[in-house]
Amino acid sequence: MLIHLAAFRNTFLSKLAVLSCVLLFVSSSVARGLAADPPGAGVPRALQTDDGWGIYITYFAAPGDREAITKEAPVVVLLHGDKQNRLVYEGPRGLVSRLQERGCAVITVDLRKHGQSTNLAQVGGSPASGRSEATIQASDYRAMVDSDLEAVKKFIQQQHQLKKLNMRKTAIVGAGSSVAVAAAFAAADWNKEPYDDAPSDDMKTPRGQDVRALVFLSPPSRVRGLNLNEALNDIRNPDWNIAVLTLYGKANRNDAKDAVALDKKLSGTNKASKDRIRIVAVNVPSHGTDLLGLRDIDTEGAILKFFQLHLFDLRDSEWRDRQSRLVRK
Numbered sequence: 001m002l003i004h005l006a007a008f009r010n011t012f013l014s015k016l017a018v019l020s021c022v023l024l025f026v027s028s029s030v031a032r033g034l035a036a037d038p039p040g041a042g043v044p045r046a047l048q049t050d051d052g053w054g055i056y057i058t059y060f061a062a063p064g065d066r067e068a069i070t071k072e073a074p075v076v077v078l079l080h081g082d083k084q085n086r087l088v089y090e091g092p093r094g095l096v097s098r099l100q101e102r103g104c105a106v107i108t109v110d111l112r113k114h115g116q117s118t119n120l121a122q123v124g125g126s127p128a129s130g131r132s133e134a135t136i137q138a139s140d141y142r143a144m145v146d147s148d149l150e151a152v153k154k155f156i157q158q159q160h161q162l163k164k165l166n167m168r169k170t171a172i173v174g175a176g177s178s179v180a181v182a183a184a185f186a187a188a189d190w191n192k193e194p195y196d197d198a199p200s201d202d203m204k205t206p207r208g209q210d211v212r213a214l215v216f217l218s219p220p221s222r223v224r225g226l227n228l229n230e231a232l233n234d235i236r237n238p239d240w241n242i243a244v245l246t247l248y249g250k251a252n253r254n255d256a257k258d259a260v261a262l263d264k265k266l267s268g269t270n271k272a273s274k275d276r277i278r279i280v281a282v283n284v285p286s287h288g289t290d291l292l293g294l295r296d297i298d299t300e301g302a303i304l305k306f307f308q309l310h311l312f313d314l315r316d317s318e319w320r321d322r323q324s325r326l327v328r329k
Contacts, residue, residue: 042090042108047155048120049147055109056116057152058086060096062105062165071163071319074171074311075105075156077149079182081175081217081288085115088289095173095292098300102312105165109152111144111178138225141181145226149185153210160322168317171213171307175288179216180223180231186211186242187234197325205324213243213311215303218288221258232265236273243276243310247299251285276310 041061046054062073076099078089086108089095096106110117113136153167160167174182192208194201214235222228235242244266248259263279280302282291291299 042096045155046116046118047151049112049143049151051143051147052119052121053112053143053147054118054120055112055148055151056086056118057110057155058090058108059155059159060100060106060108062103063100064103067163069103070105071166072169073103073105073165074169074307074314075107075159075165075167076307076311077152077156077170077172077182078106078108079111079172079174079178080109080114082177083114084175084289086110087115089173089292091293093293095300095303098304099307102304102307104307104312105159107152107156109148111148111181112140117148141177141223141225144178144181145184145188149181153189156210157322160319163319166317166319167210167322168320169212169311169314170210171215171311172211173215173217173303174219175217177220177223179219180226180228182214182216183228183231183235184226186214187231190234190237190240190242195324195326205322209240211242212314212317213307214245215306216244216246216259216262217291218248218252218255219246219259219262221261229265232262236266236268236277238273241276243306244278245303245306246279247291247302248279248281249284249286249291250281251283252287255287256281278306 042058043061044056044058046056049055062070062075064070064073078086078095080086080088089108091097096108099106112119156165156167156170159165172182172186174180189208189211192206194204194206196204198204220228234240235244246259246263246266248255250256259279259281263277267273267277282294282297282299284291284294284297286294293300
């Protein structure tokens with residue numbers, strides 16, 4: 001009995017220590033989110049979701065040391081593909097560095113059950129546990145939209161209020177299944193009602209309407225738990241003016257079929273949408289993020305050119321205070 005009690009005590013203390021370390025990392029990361037970051041350096045953080053997950057990100061602050069410059073910097077959120085993590089976009093010539101060269105703030109994300117992201121409710125659980133694609137349920141994809149990206153959006157707003165970026169110039173890059181996550185989040189973001197803090201709608205502080213551009217790498221036809229068709233139908237709304245670039249490997253028959261079908265759903269027969277709804281075929285069999293970093297094809301350059309037209313040079317998107325008047329001091 002004494003041996004069993006000792007073993008129980010040691011196991012309990014071990015799990016308690018692991019949970020304490022994770023919570024300490026999350027709380028310290030949130031605190032650091034309110035402080036300035038060195039431009040160019042990637043700073044890892046853990047963002048706590050409303051359902052008890054620690055979502056790990058790396059935040060690359062917009063270059064520049066003047067508020068007048070950084071407060072107008074676009075922010076690009078990079079979502080990994082299936083069975084990947086946020087590191088896929090990093091490296092000396094990765095998409096992160098190319099975006100920073102153009103003055104962007106960049107956030108790479110480990111969606112739940114990927115990379116370092118951890119379920120804080122599972123005391124003592126290994127950060128690597130339950131990460132295989134087979135364990136991802138339909139409810140997980142929905143939670144990636146409702147919880148994971150909402151936590152990222154909250155962090156973006158904190159940096160916006162510090163004038164380190166302009167959340168009104170937000171773009172999301174998705175690959176594989178995360179295309180549906182990005183699309184669903186963009187639709188939800190635009191459907192948010194503003195704060196009821198002014199007599200007229202045009203004076204009210206917005207809650208959303210911030211995602212202005214989307215890049216889809218090898219979009220799938222469907223993702224469990226998410227209504228991709230419904231999200232696409234919302235995104236094509238001309239009043240929202242969201243720009244979408246779809247990239248796919250032309251030599252990948254399944255990807256080509258899905259990408260062309262998605263583009264048709266977005267553009268339809270509306271010729272006016274052709275300026276903001278674009279599709280690019282890359283003559284390779286590569287899928288998702290493997291479309292990046294190609295030796296003889298500058299896919300990143302195509303993304304940057306698209307962002308130049310539909311993100312970097314946006315008009316009527318100047319920085320504005322996004323804290324509701326209801327809570328302002």
